Amino acid sequence: MFKRYRNTWIVVAVILLAVLPLALVNGEFGGADGQAEEIIATVDPAYEPWFSSLLSPPGETESMLFALQAALGAGFIGYVIGLFRGKASRNKS
Structure with a gap:
C-alpha cells in the first residue's frame, strides 16, 4: 500500500514539515542583526554606526531577497552535481 501512494505520503510529509513549525511556535522570528544591535547598545551606549544602508527594503522584501538568494544557490549546486553525475x-x- 505504501508503494502505491508513496508520492502522496511524501507531499503530505512536506506540507506537515512546512506548516507545523509555524503553527506550534509562537513569537517573532528575529535575526542575528537585531540581536547584535541590542548587545552593542548594552555594551557601549554611545556607539554610533559608521555606515548606514543606502536602501532599506521592508521586511517582506528583505526576506524574499534572502529566499531568492538561497534558491539560486541551491539551484546552482544542484546543477553542478547533476553535471558531474552526467559526466x-x-x-x-
Missing part, C-alpha cells in the same frame, strides 16, 4: 555516467558507458 561520470557518460564516461562509464
Whole structure:
C-alpha cells in the first residue's frame, strides 16, 4: 500500500514539515542583526554606526531577497552535481 501512494505520503510529509513549525511556535522570528544591535547598545551606549544602508527594503522584501538568494544557490549546486553525475555516467558507458 505504501508503494502505491508513496508520492502522496511524501507531499503530505512536506506540507506537515512546512506548516507545523509555524503553527506550534509562537513569537517573532528575529535575526542575528537585531540581536547584535541590542548587545552593542548594552555594551557601549554611545556607539554610533559608521555606515548606514543606502536602501532599506521592508521586511517582506528583505526576506524574499534572502529566499531568492538561497534558491539560486541551491539551484546552482544542484546543477553542478547533476553535471558531474552526467559526466561520470557518460564516461562509464
